Amino acid sequence: MFTALKQRVLEANLLLPHYGLVTFTWGNVSEIDRQQGVIAIKPSGVSYDAMTVDDIVVVDLDGHTVEGVLNPSSDTATHLVLYHAFPALGGIVHTHSRSGTVWAQAGMDIPALGTTHADYFYGDIPCTRPLTRTEIDTDYEKHTGDVIVETFRQRDLDPMAVPSAVITGHAPFSWGKDAFDAVHNAVVLEEVAAMALSTRTLNREIRIQQALSDKHYFRKHGANAYYGQQ
Amino acid sequence: MFTALKQRVLEANLLLPHYGLVTFTWGNVSEIDRQQGVIAIKPSGVSYDAMTVDDIVVVDLDGHTVEGVLNPSSDTATHLVLYHAFPALGGIVHTHSRSGTVWAQAGMDIPALGTTHADYFYGDIPCTRPLTRTEIDTDYEKHTGDVIVETFRQRDLDPMAVPSAVITGHAPFSWGKDAFDAVHNAVVLEEVAAMALSTRTLNREIRIQQALSDKHYFRKHGANAYYGQQ
Amino acid sequence: MFTALKQRVLEANLLLPHYGLVTFTWGNVSEIDRQQGVIAIKPSGVSYDAMTVDDIVVVDLDGHTVEGVLNPSSDTATHLVLYHAFPALGGIVHTHSRSGTVWAQAGMDIPALGTTHADYFYGDIPCTRPLTRTEIDTDYEKHTGDVIVETFRQRDLDPMAVPSAVITGHAPFSWGKDAFDAVHNAVVLEEVAAMALSTRTLNREIRIQQALSDKHYFRKHGANAYYGQQ
């Protein structure tokens, strides 16, 4: 029934090894069909090499499987929280890409240090607070989504202007208007995370000028954008 | 006689260059057949490019060759000590993979800093104490195995919950329920070693929360695991 | 009309992903035909995979399109400033290559630390001063070119002896006698930027001896060059 959606989600998942963002079965991509009230997502623990469109799992917005025989990604509950809280999201990606994960492990925001970052992310990519023991022990994956939402609300961030977060002690989540846009943002996150890591070995304090960040972000986004063929 | 075992060990050895874990002839993989009382292991100093199933050497648990014409890996005695001491081990891998070797050279445990680590290793990957001059001069490879066993016993570690160690001044050993599982763990060790190296340039002290380590380890291992298709 | 020029510029642009200098549509190469009074340049935001010679845009030296239907690179104004100010330039490259961008983000010159650098760059690769808010808000891309020209004039640098600069908070520009020479210099910049980053982790102060820099630069450049088959 959901073949087109599942095909897109399969292709977006296969981009993760293509871009070097995953090892083994790590990582997952989903996309939502808000009219049908479903998301399609990678199955849990299945190899990218062997994955077919029939392996993709379709679940409703309460997480019940409506199509597919495999278990959905163990991170499905995190995806659902984000789709519920952020109506503009069309696709979500989770990876343990190396440099993004390093910032998550360090418990630090990925700082906005240059125009590569500013072209895609309006300000720092936030790192969530540590979960409490209670949040970890019960409904862990749901609470991972909750702490992302809490972070964006407390800092008054627009999730479409800062389409990623890193989870303390864990790894990044990225999103976008659809599954492919989310993967695109996950690739950029990894690149700016790597650049920021090396920049910090030369200069512990420097940040991008606010005016330069504004310029680069808004020449690609919003009503006055002039980058590309729009 | 041991063709199936040798074929598996050949294939597992060929995964080492596939995953970028070895240079030249470095590294080796073995697997044990506990019923037959033998292990199959890579020959010493033979190129992965040219290796065939006939080159794999089968030795008994005292290290005497029972099938094959080449010398077994010079590290065979280390493998045998581990198989004797840890009955759950089915396969063992030794590599000089870059980041794992860096932690060994630094004489430091690979610290558990995130869920990537916790998904596979329950706590730090231990670094062994330096061998004494006497241990190095006589039966060096056997003593390398002994010091791994000593480390796990002194720290009361379960070798199947922490399926790797790094040897001071040397490099990692990894293991698993069979040769392929051991290679899998060697790949993960290299990835978490690289992540930990970069994390330490940002934050010298941080560690993963114990509750988060527990959560990730036990959602993949043991009776209550829910990751994957089990 | 400008097919040969556009074909060269297409090929030079395709070298950027070949050498690993770009992600997605980032980066651009141009070449000038000074007799015809035009430059050919990459279109804005177009994928390298799909780019054909018809996508390359030809603009006059005031930036008006004379051939092509797509928008030229958003950085076209920067290229034009450099071609106007530096008559020896035949080709220009802009990338966000990782290590070069790190030095730009750190706001630091790429220091001349060895003969690899000295073979191509006579002295440090300069980092421009930050642009003012006014320079950023109006005619940003033109001002990016202006600040490169200002840097070379204030430091009395020959742009053909130091064929690159890094822009504070942004990324590198490189150039050369034609588009292919410019790409060549962009590859070298990335390599020496990476080497310099690691060198600074070992030694914060060291620099190449001036006599050694002279020797290597002038064995490859100028009347007394003896490197190669000239």
Next chain:
Amino acid sequence: MFTALKQRVLEANLLLPHYGLVTFTWGNVSEIDRQQGVIAIKPSGVSYDAMTVDDIVVVDLDGHTVEGVLNPSSDTATHLVLYHAFPALGGIVHTHSRSGTVWAQAGMDIPALGTTHADYFYGDIPCTRPLTRTEIDTDYEKHTGDVIVETFRQRDLDPMAVPSAVITGHAPFSWGKDAFDAVHNAVVLEEVAAMALSTRTLNREIRIQQALSDKHYFRKHGANAYYGQQ
């Protein structure tokens, strides 16, 4: 006349891009035929992609071309000094491989930190003293060879036990019993240089134990070697 020698030198040179040790035309490999009193070496500034056996240049031990139409490598004089001073050398490699060059730029020996190093190099890989201005200005390439020889004599090093050096402000030279052995050592140098760089970010002081260095070196070299199939 020297077709077989030139063919070997061609193949050994082509291994440099295969192993990722060179960018563009950088680097060169030579091999000596001591009975004929000649060396074959890469031509200067020629691309590896296009190189054929006819491009390889044969020069006598005074550096005069005896076969070939191209200029020999600009580093030929360095090779000749080493062949004259060290009678055991059969092949020599020069590269600007990234991590080896970093140690050269830092003006530091590559320290022996682990068994990967000890398997091939008996002790630190020495860094030469800076050349004087006079040594640079006249017969620079010859003096580069001289300072390597001086370093080995002053430190009483056996060039076959430590088959590499790094030149202050420049890059590594490696050698071996023939051209292929020299390339092998150049690959190992790059790997141990990279490992040592990262190890020093964790631990600024640690070194390999002397007994462990002895053990690994002598299990692969000399009368009592037992590694491999010898």
